[in-house]
Amino acid sequence: xDNILEIKDLVVRYETEDGLVKAVNxxxxxxxxxxxxxxVGETGAGKTTxxxxxxxLIQWPPGRIISGEILFEGKDxxxxxxxxxxxxRGKEISMIFQDPMxxxxxxxxxxxxxxxxxxxxxxxxxxxxxxxxxEEMLQMVGIDPQRAEEYPHQFSxxxxxxxxxxxxxxxxxxLLIADEPTTALDVTIQAQVLELIRNLRDKLGTSLxxxxxxxxxxxxxxxxxxxxxxGEIVEYGELRDVFHRGAHPYTKGxxxxxxxxxxxxxxxRPIEGMMPDPANLPExxxxxxxxxxxxxxxxxxxxxxxxxxxxxxxxCMRYSGGxxxxxxx
Amino acid sequence: MYKYVxxxxxxxxxxxxxxxxxxxxxxxxxxxxxxxxxxxxxATQESVDALRDEMGLDDPVLVRYAHYMGDVLHGDLxxxxxxxxxxxxxxxxxxxxxxxxxxxxxxxxxVIGVPIGILSAKRQYSWVDNLTTVxxxxxxxxxxxxxGLLLVMLFSLHLGWxxxxxxxxxxxxxxxxxxxxxxxxxxxxAASIMRMTRSSMLEAMRQDYIxxxxxxxxxxxxxxxxxMFKNALIPIITVIGLQxxxxxxxxxxxxxxxxWPGLGRFMIExxxxxxxxxxxxxxxxxxxxxxxxxxxVDILYAYADPRIKxxxxx
Numbered sequence: 355x356d357n358i359l360e361i362k363d364l365v366v367r368y369e370t371e372d373g374l375v376k377a378v379n380x381x382x383x384x385x386x387x388x389x390x391x392x393x394v395g396e397t398g399a400g401k402t403t404x405x406x407x408x409x410x411l412i413q414w415p416p417g418r419i420i421s422g423e424i425l426f427e428g429k430d431x432x433x434x435x436x437x438x439x440x441x442x443r444g445k446e447i448s449m450i451f452q453d454p455m456x457x458x459x460x461x462x463x464x465x466x467x468x469x470x471x472x473x474x475x476x477x478x479x480x481x482x483x484x485x486x487x488x489e490e491m492l493q494m495v496g497i498d499p500q501r502a503e504e505y506p507h508q509f510s511x512x513x514x515x516x517x518x519x520x521x522x523x524x525x526x527x528x529l530l531i532a533d534e535p536t537t538a539l540d541v542t543i544q545a546q547v548l549e550l551i552r553n554l555r556d557k558l559g560t561s562l563x564x565x566x567x568x569x570x571x572x573x574x575x576x577x578x579x580x581x582x583x584x585g586e587i588v589e590y591g592e593l594r595d596v597f598h599r600g601a602h603p604y605t606k607g608x609x610x611x612x613x614x615x616x617x618x619x620x621x622x623r624p625i626e627g628m629m630p631d632p633a634n635l636p637e638x639x640x641x642x643x644x645x646x647x648x649x650x651x652x653x654x655x656x657x658x659x660x661x662x663x664x665x666x667x668x669x670c671m672r673y674s675g676g677x678x679x680x681x682x683x
Numbered sequence: 684m685y686k687y688v689x690x691x692x693x694x695x696x697x698x699x700x701x702x703x704x705x706x707x708x709x710x711x712x713x714x715x716x717x718x719x720x721x722x723x724x725x726a727t728q729e730s731v732d733a734l735r736d737e738m739g740l741d742d743p744v745l746v747r748y749a750h751y752m753g754d755v756l757h758g759d760l761x762x763x764x765x766x767x768x769x770x771x772x773x774x775x776x777x778x779x780x781x782x783x784x785x786x787x788x789x790x791x792x793x794v795i796g797v798p799i800g801i802l803s804a805k806r807q808y809s810w811v812d813n814l815t816t817v818x819x820x821x822x823x824x825x826x827x828x829x830x831g832l833l834l835v836m837l838f839s840l841h842l843g844w845x846x847x848x849x850x851x852x853x854x855x856x857x858x859x860x861x862x863x864x865x866x867x868x869x870x871x872x873a874a875s876i877m878r879m880t881r882s883s884m885l886e887a888m889r890q891d892y893i894x895x896x897x898x899x900x901x902x903x904x905x906x907x908x909x910x911m912f913k914n915a916l917i918p919i920i921t922v923i924g925l926q927x928x929x930x931x932x933x934x935x936x937x938x939x940x941x942x943w944p945g946l947g948r949f950m951i952e953x954x955x956x957x958x959x960x961x962x963x964x965x966x967x968x969x970x971x972x973x974x975x976x977x978x979x980v981d982i983l984y985a986y987a988d989p990r991i992k993x994x995x996x997x
Contacts, residue, residue: 409898415808436903444900451898456891461913461988471899505989521899 357425358529358561359385359408364422366403366412366585373633377403379585379640380422382659385529385578390555390562392572392593394608395582396629401565402452404582405531408563409449410439426529445475448522450532450551454514454539458506464517465502468492468524475525491520495550512543516550523554530555531563536571548575569612573597581605584630584640591666601668603645639671647672684985687995691981695974702970703755704748706963711744715957721764751963760967761960763953770964774946778968780850781945784868784938785930787861791869792876792926797919799873800880801912807885815877822874831867831940838863848942864941868934872926879922883915890914916987924980931976932969 366378377400385391395401406412408424410431424431426447431439451457459467469488472479479487489499495516506514515535522530532551536544552575555562564575572579572593579596581589581604589602600606607625627644630636636643642652652671660673718734719726735741739750754761760770803812839847851860887893888911896910897903935947942948946965953961985992 406894411894411897440900440902442900443898449894449898451891451895453891457895459892459896459910459914460990461916462909467895470896470901474900507990507993518895521895 356386357384358387358427359383359563360423360425361404361408362423362425364404364407364424365420366400366407366417367420368417370416370633375633376635377417377585377632378407379635381582381585381587383580383587383590385561385563388559388561389578390564390576391578391580392576393563393565393580393582394567394569394572396567398629398632399582400585400632401582402533403585405449405533405563405565408531409443409447410434410436411449440474444471444522444527445525446527447529447531448525448527450515450518450522450530450535452534452537454511454518457518458514460506463503463505464497464509465489465492468502468517468520471521471524487524491524492517494523494554495520511539512546515539515543515547519547519550519554523558523560526558527560529561529563531565533565534567535564536568537566544571551575569597569608581608584635585632586640586669587667588641588670589666589668591662592664595662595664595666599662599666601662601666601673602641602670603647603672604641607644639669684982684992684995688978688982691978695971698974699967699970700752703752703963703967706966707748707751708744710957710959710962711747713957716740717764717957717959720957755967760964763961764958765953765956765961770960773949773961774964774968777944777946777949778972780943781931781934781938781947784861784864784934784943784945785927787865788868788930788934789872789923789927791865792872793923795869795873796876797880800877800919801884801907803877804881804884804888805907812881815881819874819877822870823878825871827867827871828936828940830870831864831937834863834867835940848940850944860941864934864937864943867937867940868930872930875926876919876922880915880919883918884911887911887914913987917984917991920980920983920987924976924983928973928976931972 361381361383364378364381365376368375368377379400381400381404383391383393383404393401393404403412403417407419408426408431410419412418419432422432426442431442434442458464465485465488468491469484472484472487472491476484476487489502492499492502497513497516497520501508506517509517515538519535530551535551536547539547548571551562554560562575564572566572577593579589579591579593580587581596581602583604589596589600589605596605597609600609604625607623610623611625613622625644630640630643636653638651638653638655639645639648639657642648645652649671655671657669657671659667659669661667662673716731716735718731718738718740722731722734739747742750751761758771760774762769763773766773799815803809803815806812835847838845845863846856846860847863849860851857892914893906893910896906901910932947934943934945935951937943938945938948939951946969950962950965950969952958953965985995
């Protein structure tokens with residue numbers, strides 16, 4: 355099995371009082387065994403929804419997976435029952451959540467919260483064995499096992515995120531989904547947490563789907579990058595291809611809005627406009643209202659996915675058959 | 684924690700002074716002459732005046748209050764005007780009956796309220812939720828005495844299964860006579876507890892740590908019990924404590940309907956006969972009980988939530 359995870363044409367919707375929120379719109383994404391993919395996009399682009407869909411954590415109401423497949427080791431997760439998912443979650447696929455401050459149960463000791471996942475998936479371990487494994491996990495993420503009996507409020511933010519990581523990795527999952535694992539942390543702690551994840555991946559060989567809006571984090575941790583905009587993956591490829599030969603206007607815009615050390619810039623160039631409301635997406639290419647290359651066609655036709663070579667995929671009308679269309683720049 | 688409990692016990696003193704003063708003052712200004720009540724309508728004015736003088740009823744209110752509190756500090760709640768019996772003994776005699784009824788009532792409320800509250804939160808907006816919401820509102824809105832009368836009509840008059848009033852002698856008759864008043868008391872409380880359980884569960888279900896729990900592969904029933912319900916407990920404990928306190932003090936109506944020999948009914952009889960020491964004594968005793976229940980609730984918080992326990996250490 356080459357791809358550990360393959361998402362095909364995934365569509366996720368939330369039905370709210372304000373209307374139908376099109377959070378994820380026919381997303382295709384593949385993750386190679388042992389590789390790490392960075393999923394980049396603005397807040398509200400649908401990154402977390404995509405991640406939760408893989409875990410089948412989208413709760414109805416208001417959200418549900420409308421169509422598509424999520425193949426994990428060739429098995430379609432969308433068609434599994436909740437009972438079958440119990441054996442996947444925490445054991446095969448784990449997730450680290452965005453905000454460690456709220457991701458832990460405040461009335462349960464951290465030791466118990468780690469032991470729970472071990473207890474569910476490693477039935478051969480008795481109580482003593484579970485406890486020993488739990489203490490090993492704490493040790494592994496750099497927390498004194500003596501603190502197992504303490505509650506989350508007695509830990510700092512960075513320590514809590516370590517506990518969350520210990521929970522996620524306790525049963526050696528094949529795939530780890532990290533949803534902005536460092537966004538809520540101080541910069542110094544961010545580096546520690548990322549290094550921790552990296553070391554553990556090296557040791558355990560876990561595949562990683564890293565969700566972030568920080569391109570620097572992606573550059574340091576991922577081999578592949580997917581750029582997400584308004585519920586779609588607009589560009590996907592190897593880190594080098596996307597970072598150096600970014601093809602989609604949105605990708606370019608993202609990189610232009612980061613200050614560079616090597617160039618003297620008076621003023622950053624942000625992308626004009628706002629991301630569209632996912633309850634009210636534009637026709638055609640979702641990015642065309644903000645795109646400087648937009649043609650009338652962009653407002654009518656949904657751009658196809660085009661392979662620019664070597665798995666570098668872009669969704670933009672400027673590229674057809676792998677070649678950029680003359681846009682009259 | 685011990686320091687905290689001690690502090691809370693000391694804080695009961697001003698509460699008791701307030702309660703006693705209020706009740707004393709209200710009784711003092713309310714119409715009717717205790718001396719006349721004791722001696723009856725046929726008694727001569729002279730004998731009534733003599734008794735008033737003997738009881739110190741002609742002294743200013745504050746002086747009488749001071750006398751009364753002086754006695755209370757010595758553990759003497761006075762003697763009944765009517766029966767000439769010691770008030771404290773009379774209160775202690777009846778309180779266990781009220782306690783039994785209140786505990787039974789709150790158990791009924793818990794058994795009905797908590798599971799249904801959890802169920803309707805888990806199935807928010809489903810027909811189960813809608814039905815229980817309507818029933819809950821009916822339960823809250825329905826006057827206790829009316830429900831009590833309906834229950835008596837059904838189970839005592841038509842079916843003849845359960846006694847309609849009084850407290851049975853011996854364990855089985857006692858439990859049989861307890862069922863109807865406990866149901867009557869419990870229904871109203873069940874509705875409040877159910878609504879609070881529902882909203883508190885809905886709040887807990889929305890939290891991020893529920894996603895974490897689900898992502899571990901834990902079963903939904905386990906998550907409901909250990910992650911949602913445990914976090915939803917604080918408001919539920921609060922409402923249970925309040926309801927229980929209300930039952931202790933406010934079961935008077937139900938006790939009257941079912942002729943249950945509890946403190947509430949006793950207090951109403953005392954008010955009717957203007958038996959001031961009895962009313963005062965009962966009121967103060969209930970105030971103490973209410974405060975104790977509140978204290979127990981606060982201590983339970985610490986067991987439900989380690990963050991609160993941490994605060995008590997200071």
